[in-house]
Amino acid sequence: MLIRQPIAAGRFYPAAPEALEREARAYLEGGAALAERGGAASPWGLMLPHAGYVYCGRVLGATLAGVDLPRTLVLLCPNHTGQGQALGVWPEGAWLTPLAPLTVDADLAAALIETNAGSGGFVADTRSHLGEHAIEVILPFLQVASGAERPLRIVPVCVGTQQAAALSAAGRALAAALAECRARGESAGVIVSSDMNHYEDERRTVEKDALALERALACDPEGLLATVARERISMCGAGPLALALFAARLLGQPRAEFIAHDTSASASGDASHTVGYAGLRLFLA
Template identity: 55%
Template sequence: MPERMPVVAGRFYPDAPDVLQAEVRSFLAAGKSYSATAPLDPDHKASARLSGLMLPHAGYVFCGKVLGATLTSPLGQTSAGASLPERLIILCPNHTGRGAPLAVWPQGSWRTPLGNMPVDAAMAAALCGSGGFVPDMQAHLDEHSIEVLLPFLQCLPPPRGKAGAIRSITPVCVGTMQHNSLLQAGLALAEVVRQCEKNGDRVGIIVSSDMNHFDNQEATMHKDALALSQALACDPEGLLAVVERHRITMCGAAPMALALFAAHALGEPWAELCLYDTSATASGDTHRVVGYAGLRFGLA
């Protein structure tokens, strides 16, 4: 069975298991205090269904705070992390330009210094039946944007009602910005999720994305506000349009649009911001900045 080995361990995050686990747990613990001040919509707390999250994928020194806050944001009396289901589909951008436009890692596992996360082969096969998704490992081999998230997912509490359960992942690398391709993929993803849930299996969608890259602090925050306004409005067409119009280098705009197309096909989506930050907080450099946002989204 194929095993995807880590490629940015020791660079984006520690490669020593004990150091990595301690660092991730510290961000998750600190995230509870950050999320207490996040501008979450109280209307969602009573009846909202969490469908997924958007998480950043930079080095932990830059985005660990946002990862921790997003994964510990409260949803009613529970936390987002505790309510993430056992089966997760992770949509990431394609930074390398390799492989198919909608590349699914089909089976096996992904290794981190904390151990293996199993790939959901049944989910991968179901996705590859329609919507342009194809089995393709090439796009994932040197792509860091799923790998960086996995240690955080490995350190979360197990899914509710699944004591000791290990979450499985279906990695999908999205390398197209074409509206029609993303729409058709979103409709196909929604149908797979719908069929799983008819069988009693909850499915979560995680989008891996950083925000605008390498403008100064003021320009980055302005561009990020434009993109986030469309994501928070659950408007995939608007997100794709504003990113193109204003040359916003949000690397996961296409995966986020795909997820929002799927959410609309499943019901009435909502989205909210858990925390926003930029690299300047950690680096002190306000001239060459990357933005990071943690969102959660779901169905009313």
């Protein structure tokens, strides 16, 4: 069995289970203060940030508070390390967190890989995930939000491309695999792990984040990718979000809700060198 060990515990979030659950729960309970919208909801997908909890915990809490998560989650993250394949799927086994293991849905992972076979798309690849923090950081929040009595199954996917053609093809494969789940009566959705603009002053970060979020809220993957490139917005998860939006268009009529935005300056006090964080909920009509 393939086991993915945590690499960010003790750095991005507490390594001790009790402290980790307590911190995540506090952010979930306090999330309403930051949320522009919120409350009980059953979204098909979410976009969540993946920084240290002291920086992005409020946005994580606001976006997840009151959400009824699908039981199986395809987790799309950027590739910060440059290792592995462009669309790397962790194929089976489990991911460990300080709270509990999360089982990988091997059947859905295989369906993704097989649906995209021969197109240069999804491939079984653990290398892209071993040093990547972007999925790991959000897992404890997902576990606390869903509750121990309703364990989640996951399919981690590391996305190392922002090419529209490749992401559109991957979106078709993802939509086909999720449509099969839906036909079987299974509850499956998508989580995108992404921070927003990086390492500019707060004014520029807020401005650039607004441009990217405008396209995301319009459910416009082509426009999102073009805007990020044209405006030089260092949104690490633009590719994963575009992939999710390409899939959503094939599964129904997508609608995105903005939940919250923050920058690292709120925690650090440094407005000259910031990272933006945003939370979105995605629905299908």
